[in-house]
Amino acid sequence: PVPALNSTIELFVNRLDSVESVLPYEYTAFDFCSEKTMKRPSENLGQVLFGERIEPSPYKFEFKKPVVCQKVCTRTYDTNNPSDKAKLDFLKKGMLLNYQHHWIVDNMPVTWCYDVEDGQKFCNPGFPIGCYVTEAGRPKDACVVNSNFNEKDAFYIFNHVDITIYYHIVEHEQLGARLVAAKIEPKSYDNPNNDSPCTGGPKFLKNKHTGVFNIPYTYSINFVEDKNIRWASRWDYILESMPHTNIQWFSIMNSLVIVLFLSGMVAMIMLRTLHKDIARYNQMDSVEDAQEEFGWKLVHGDVFRPPRKGMLLSVFLGSGTQIFIMTFVTLFFACLGFLSPANRGALMTCAVVLWVLLGTPAGYVAARLYKSFGGEKWKTNVLLTAFLCPGVVFADFFVMNLILWGEGSSAAMPFGTLVAILALWFCISVPLTFIGAYFGFKKAGIEHPVRTNQIPRQIPEQSFYTKPFPGIVMGGILPFGCIFIQLFFILNSIWSHQMYYMFGFLFLVFIILVITCSEATILLCYFHLCAEDYHWQWRSFLTSGFTAVYFLVYAIHYFFSKLQITGLASTILYFGYTMIMALIFFLFTGTIGFFACFWFVTKIYSVVKVD
Structure with missing residues (x-):
């Protein structure tokens, strides 16, 4: 027998946001x-950082008890009262900027589905508080949906909601029934x-x-049994709000194929060219009448010369290592499903906690490299590693x-x-x-395969x-x-408030980014060494780090072409947060490039016989 189904369903409300403003507001x-x-x-740390405010x-509804036009409350405003006028003006501003409700039932976002062109249905994990019809009679945003919204220079308020909750009965369990969707x-x-409300x-x-001016708020609730939606896949209906899903898969696969092809070409060129070089050099050394050295072998006595501003480079590499490990572990856990959108704020919480706990590898890498560069100001090095990059981000x-x-x-x-924090x-x-730096300085410096002149x-x-700047620009x-x-x-997902769920593909793109950064930097490093330019340390860091500049340019293009953000505060916030992302990306990609080149240079000069 099916257990008695008699339980209260609570509806929670989240912050309201808009694609026309970066500023979210509490309900x-x-x-x-x-x-x-x-x-x-x-709320966890990630939810607070993302500005989620669930209340x-x-x-409130009783399960399987439909309600028609239940009154919730009535708000009354008098424009002669300054307080009421301010509230009403704020509500009008919200409708003008198309602010959206975000409601939650049983941890599931409540979606609003409506018809668009070509008979397709678009589903949005939020719904508007109202809409505006201009003085010229042109309906904006949600006012387009209803032809009755035809009053000029007027705000239409959505003061009633029809809620439909889908469920399925669970046999042989104490639960009775499970909620699988809410629209x-x-x-x-x-x-x-x-x-007589709703008239x-x-x-x-x-x-x-x-x-x-009075605004009466009402709702109707209906329950529909749906045996097709399984509990494990109940979040899949949210994906209806992704109208370009098929295009996404095709675009990503296309991008991956192109990148893999280019990476394969780079790897093949490198292996074939280097193999010939090494064979020729070793053959030359075996000949009694030694010929004059040329190409990258000429600079073997300078290739491990400490770079200028070695302190700053080592600090950047320490912070970059911290970001790299944090990103890898976070994406790996996200792929396994631990940090899915259903687990609100988990992704950000995981990233922040990992970053905090990865101070040791940051200190160790910075100290070890600084020591290998011949640096002696270890106190300055460890303080800069702990405070420089995190301090800029925090400021x-x-x-x-x-x-x-x-x-x-x-x-x-x-x-x-x-x-x-x-x-x-x-x-x-x-x-x-500090602990990582202690062990880094305690260890002996990195041994190089050739002596420095x-x-x-x-x-x-x-x-x-082969000049520095063109190479760096090309490398990104x-x-x-x-x-x-x-x-x-x-x-x-960040600025248009869409749900991001393709962590498997993101992890794959992350791996390919690492490979591509490494190969592109190694290729350019090889050309520079052949041209007898041995300043590879900073150049390798900046070559792949320049990807962050392209990211910044793309973010500016995205702001002006895709977003409808208005207002000075929203614009400053967009570019302020974008600068943080660009800095993190710069350190991350630059570190990959440096260590790829470090491995490459060490390998080629240890394989070739050097007099």
Whole structure:
């Protein structure tokens, strides 16, 4: 027998956001019907950093008990009252910028599906609070959906929702039934008679309205049994909100094939050319009448000469190693399904915790390389490793947070969380960096396969393509080519509030990015050494690190071509957060390039016999 199904379903509300503004706001900021008595669910660090604010709502349902036009509350505004006028103006601003509700039932986003061109259905994990019809009578955003929204210079308020909850009965279990999907349809009713809600035409507010204005909020709930949706795949209906899914798979596969082909070509050229070089050099050394050396063998006495600004390079490489390991482990766990969108905030929490715990490898790598560069200021090195790059990121983040505080946005981090992040940095990450640096300095310096000459060799005049800047600019093109498709979807998930779920492909692109950065940098390093230019350390770092500059240019293009963001605060926030991402990406790709070249240079000079 099926167990008795009699339980209350709670609906939670999240922050409201818009594609036309970077500033999210809490549900209560718009003066909707709210639940004051219930306790808010606890949020993890990732949710707080992303500005999620989940709160209980007055929308509560009994399972399998349909309700038609249940009144929730009525909000009354008097434009002669400054407080009421401010609330009404804020609500109008929200409708003008197309702010969206985000509701949650049983940890599932409630989706709004509507018809678009070609008979297709588009599903959105949010629904608008209202919409605006211009003075010229042109409907904006959601007003296009309803032909009855025809009043000029008016705001139409979605004050009623039809909620449909899909479930399936679970046999032989104590659970009774499971909820597998939740969909919503926003509507607008004027409700001229309080005794019979959900009547009359659409509820609209004239832009220049004066006097008293009432907004009654109502809902209807319906339950539908669906035996086709399995519990394990209940989040799949959210993917209906991804209209370009097929294009995504094709584009990513296309990108991967091109990158793999190019990587194969680079590897083949390198192996064949190097094999011939090494065979020729070794053959020359075996001949009694030694011929004059040429090409990259000429600079064997200078190739391991310490670079200029070795301190800064070692600090960047330490921070880059920390970011590289953090990214690899986070994406690996995401591939296994531990950090799926269903587990809210888990991805960001995992990344921050890993970064904090990876202070030891950062300190170790920075110290070991600095020592191999002949550096002796170990205190400065360890302090810069612990504070320089994290400090720049934190300063940028703090300024962005001040702007969010000033705008009253829900994305503004509470003071307590800010203190907690500083505590994680100073009390865990910094001591671990010191420990890593201690072991790095304690170990002997890295042994090189060839001795460094006392007098530096003069570098001959270089042709255009072997000069530093053109090489660095060319080096970033190939790695960027393998990520820009994924980059589009990642930026969409951040700024257009779409759900990102393709972590398997992202991990694959990550691996290919590492391979491509390595091969492109090694190839250019080889050309420079053949041209007798032995300054490869900084160049290898900057060659693959220049991918971050292409990322920045693409982010600027994305801002002006894809987004409809308006307002100075939103623009500053977009570019402020983009600079943080670009810096992290610069350190990450630059570190890959340096270590690939370091391995390559060490290998070729240890294989060839050097007098």
